[in-house]
Amino acid sequence: MSDMSAKSKAETSWSTSPSPCAGCKIQRKRCSEKCVLAPYFPQDNPHKFLLVHKVFGNGHVIKLLQDIPAEQRGDAVNSMVYEASQRFHDPVYGCAGVINSLQNKVSELQFQIASTQRDLDIMSMQHANLLTIVNECSASLFLNGSLLQSEDSPANLDDGDSMDLWEPLWT
Numbered sequence: 001m002s003d004m005s006a007k008s009k010a011e012t013s014w015s016t017s018p019s020p021c022a023g024c025k026i027q028r029k030r031c032s033e034k035c036v037l038a039p040y041f042p043q044d045n046p047h048k049f050l051l052v053h054k055v056f057g058n059g060h061v062i063k064l065l066q067d068i069p070a071e072q073r074g075d076a077v078n079s080m081v082y083e084a085s086q087r088f089h090d091p092v093y094g095c096a097g098v099i100n101s102l103q104n105k106v107s108e109l110q111f112q113i114a115s116t117q118r119d120l121d122i123m124s125m126q127h128a129n130l131l132t133i134v135n136e137c138s139a140s141l142f143l144n145g146s147l148l149q150s151e152d153s154p155a156n157l158d159d160g161d162s163m164d165l166w167e168p169l170w171t
Contacts, residue, residue: 022049027058036065040077051084052077 020031021038026046031038041049052061061080065073087094 019043022046023053023058023061026050026053036062036073040065040073048081051088052080055084055087056080 020029020043021035022041022043022045023037024031024035025043026049037049041052056064064076064080068076083095086098090097093100
């Protein structure tokens, strides 16, 4: 009977005290009102604290949070959680591996942009050459007094000079 009363006393004292944060719960210690971890590691998300705890250790996390201003602590916790999760996924490189991968992608995309810009410049020059040729041909036809060729004098497409006009477009 005394065992039951002790159990009920523990339950009532637990229910009246605030629930411990994930950090205190995992360490099995009482969470005080001044706990530095409580605002950033709620009880319902212990996985977040476990990752950070495994990589950085509890003492380092608490010391870091105490050393920085309160308004920057949320960002610091998010950064530690991200670093810890990346370290969990890639134990060798961690965040450095992600940064390196992103830098490689940026370099690749910059190369693709430069290549596409070069292609656009070439097409723009070809378009300008084509417009010049069309304008020269239409001007010469207009100066000859004939905008359209008559059926009596068909255009000679086998002439080598007509292909010389198109040559700048294919180089």
